Amino acid sequence: MLDYSLGQGAYENWVLAERDFSALHLGKSETVMMLGNGYLGLRSATEEPYLNEQRNLFINGTFNQADKNEVTELPNAADTTRLDIRIDGQRFSLEFGNSEDYSKQLNLKNAELIRSFVWTSPKGKELQFRFSRFAFFDNLHLIGMKMEVECLSHAVVLSIDSGIDARMSNSGVQHFLEGDHRIIEEHFLQLTQTTTQSEIDFVHNAVHILKINDERITGKADKDIDRRRVWLSFEAGLEPGDSFEMEKLITVHTSRDKDRDAEPYSLMHLQKHSHAELKKLEEKGYEKLAESHRLAWQKKVWDEYPFEVESENPTDQLALRFSLYHLTAMAPAHDDRLGIGAKALSGEAYKGHSFWDTEIFILPFFIFSAPETARSLLTYRYRGLPSARRKAIENGYAGAMYPWEMAWPTDGEATPEWGGIDIVTGERTKIWPGLIEHHISADIAFAVYQYANATGDKEFMERYGYEMVFETARFWASRLEWNEKRQQFEITDVIGPDEYKEHVDNNAFTNYMAYFNLKLAMHYAEVVEKKNPELFAKFDVEQAYCEWHSKAAQLHLPKPREPDSILPQDDTYLQLPDIDLGKYKKQKKSRTIYRDYNPEQVNRIQVTKQADVVLLFYLMEQTFLKDDFRFTQQAKRANFLYYEARTLHDSSLSLTTHVIAANDIGEYEYAYELFRRACLIDMGPNMDSSDDGIHAAAIGGIWKAAVFGFAGVRQSEGVLKINPRLPVKWKRMQFRIYWQSQSLQFDITDKLLKITSEGNKSIHVETDGTGYELLHSLEIPLADY
Incomplete structure (x- = not known):
């Protein structure tokens, strides 16, 4: 232990x-x-x-x-x-x-x-x-x-x-x-x-x-x-x-x-x-080299990412440092041809491949803490465009269809074909995500959008970002299928983030992210046409724009059911039977449900592997869809409570999304409980939990849960919002982020938010709906919560 x-x-x-x-x-x-x-x-x-x-x-x-x-x-x-x-x-x-x-x-x-x-x-x-x-x-x-x-x-x-x-x-x-x-x-x-x-x-x-x-x-x-x-x-x-x-x-x-x-x-x-x-290193010897190594970590990591928490539970501070240590150790900041694997560089599991974990759970830390590294990781995805285009063609689509598992940028789809045992048939199970888990293309577009809003890096967008968004939008436009009965386009036979539901139609996360991708491409096309006509002509998206506009307007977007505002995870999820998930919610080892049911049976009950609809709410509030009637605060609360009861968190990336959501809806004690559980995925007493390697997405999630959850930092359509709600056990938290190339230092207690800027440019920030202009320093009293 x-x-x-x-x-x-x-x-x-x-x-x-x-x-x-x-x-x-x-x-x-x-x-x-x-x-x-x-x-x-x-x-x-x-x-x-x-x-x-x-x-x-x-x-x-x-x-x-x-x-x-x-x-x-x-x-x-x-x-x-x-x-x-x-x-x-x-x-x-x-x-x-x-x-x-x-x-x-x-x-x-x-x-x-x-x-x-x-x-x-x-x-x-x-x-x-x-x-x-x-x-x-x-x-x-x-x-x-x-x-x-x-x-x-x-x-x-x-x-x-x-x-x-x-x-x-x-x-x-x-x-x-x-x-x-x-x-x-x-x-x-x-x-x-x-x-x-x-x-x-x-x-x-x-x-x-x-x-x-x-x-x-x-x-x-x-x-x-x-x-x-x-x-x-x-x-x-x-x-x-x-x-x-x-x-x-x-x-x-x-x-x-x-x-x-x-x-x-x-x-x-x-x-x-x-x-x-x-030979030259031998002359220095271990101790001199080790001292140089220690100084490098202090200067380039701990001085760059200062993060202090005054907590009644001292392991909270250790957990955040543990997160920062592993995020640094896994990041190939030196080479934009390289990504981050799901197990980082700590074990053979997932074969070193990059998943959507990077864009949704790991990249946010680098966007707000080390923008140059974030740019490098996104450039890695740009270098994968040729293989993404190739995958699209092989599957009968246009544009860029990103591999579910990506290795070297030109390797193409790297997902294995077969997985573990089917407990019913005794045969190996087929791994479907590489074939039908398509939301990753929109996830990458979202990451580009988040990076652009937080950094204002126009040069990256012109060289890489716009093209990535346009090409993924071309894919979605070709992926949509017309449903004559509904008189709408839809997306059938997919897997959403909840990988316990295979071959579903109109997964809400996938449909909304595709819609977002199409609308984002339209917005960027308008920006480029206005500000850089020559670049607009190079991208040749004038005709594509019309298709994006038409299909986005007719895309089926699942609506909350009445009267409880629950957003259907897919076309059939809410009609499936419930079972008692008690023993699986208390499990000490993940995926124990597969000891009682095979994938086909799990597909037919209301059980969710990991954050899906809850994650959708969290992402959409950072976009131009934040005011959509389907994503109200009331709906957010209703959907969190409904899906949390049915989510087993059988993926390590799930818990921290629920931390953020729980804190947002006022379930502060439960949010902290989930945070502690997330920290214990690798740091906890289970001596077998990390045998296959570190849980890289969960590591990034620890930082996200603290900064986006408890500190309430969010970018929303290019506006920096801060709505702190510290856990009762936390008396104070201090950390630094970068926003629009300026370093901002935060000092938060339950009574006061203090922000200090090292730059000379005024920054607009919002707290609890009130706007403020930050030049050098700003102190905002916080209301009780």
Whole structure:
């Protein structure tokens, strides 16, 4: 179980720790304590190996298709963190002997993993171990490791095998050719491997620095090379009181790295360059590099994203820092060809693919906190336009039909065909989202709209944004089907956000988002025609505009039923039978309903996997549809209560939307309860919840729930609105966002909203329906709620 009490003094509420070692529950700490910098993600497996471990190193964007019947995925790169340790010739393992004062902790402030314990061997020999590790924030290619051992009782012989191990796979799937490996200048290791289909070169380098009692060991190590592996073996005799240190510096470069674009690519050059780089890093050593790494995190993360909460529950502050840490570790801010996977870079699940999770749940943090990174992530989607157009053509449509799962921008649809077991038939279930979950195209258009309103980035819109919106609108115009009986266009045979309802007609979320997409394209076409006629002619949307206008006007938009204002999730949802969902609402593990029902049966009852209609209300109020009669405050409350009772939150991205909605309708205590549940998805006591990787959308949702929910920050048609409603347990919250290129600092209590601007331009803000002009600072008394 995780322990949050280890951080003291300057590190209070900065440390996640594990106080007891369990070889049966390794995945939890491996995931939540992962190290990353957006380029690489390193799962925090222990140095010594265990049967149930998952050792992962992923390099963002290096997708490979292992076979024709497989989809492209991020390959698990060579392992450099494993150490085979022997004490007096016997394999070291915490499963043998006795350990005391065990602690494995991630210091979020320093972005450093530290593990320590006192171990007594089966023969009664006592040793103090300490391991530390970081993934450099500035030099994206560098991983640093350090092992320290102190002999406390009897003399021992310490032996270590350490190197680069390319005998890795993705759940048994091999993505690499054999490659080249060598030992240079006696102590530098280099291993090169190439992916089987995408032909991406990986060059791994490693060097060791050894000391006994602070004096560097100059003797030679035993050198070994085997199939897919190169390593060194070290041996040292330690007397009581002696200390041993081993620093290991590792770099990994690939032929797909962005900085390779500046010059003609040569594998030999990459090998020589990366080796020369590591030689310079060796001169600095672990401690100097670690200190530089800590300073980089402080300057570029914690100083940039200050977020303080005074709460009766101190883990609220830790949860927000946990969110900021992982959002930073997962974001490829350095390369606009890369996206963010549903598990970030922390596990093999979802194969490193990007979903709608990015645009709806993760991107808002970057839009309001790091606009340049948000632009990069949206540019990644722009680079996927050719494959989106290709998917549209393959399915008989026009425009851009975005892949449900997107890998490298040109890879096209990357959703697997088959999933888990059908509990009734015993056969594998078909994965339908890649074929019929179409709302992602409108989700991306919404993200462009939100980014443009919050940043005012006209250059992005002219180069990328307008085209993305126009092309997705072309898709929707071609996707609509005419219903002669209704005398309306409709959208049939889809999956909405609620993936427990497959092959439904007129999913409200999908229809309204398509409508929004069409209307947004019309608006942008009018803007471009007026302000940049030459660009308007280039986009060639004059005829398309007429089609968008006609079809949007005739698109079926589900209406709230009378007299309770419930918006039908789809054509049949409200006619389906209810069942007692009590045991599933109390479940400790998600998707337990599939242990009693198969997908076809779930499709025929009123049960919802995740926020769907509730999410629609939240998104629409940020658009020009905010005053639509179907989205009144009364309807918002009615729909929240109705669908919350039927929503199992079997997707980790669901809870934080309901946090925001509950707070908006005055259900403040319940909103905070849902917030705590959302924080516990990865940080909670369930030791199996994060085995497959971090829940990236939920991580982004923690920040969203605090800022958009409790602080009440919202962009609405380009207007910044702030309607704070802090939880009772929160006395104060302070944070920073960017709005129209200006940095705004917020200080909120239950009585006062204070905003400070670092810019010189007046900003119009609204609070509880009253408008204010903010120049340098603004204080607004808050009414009781």
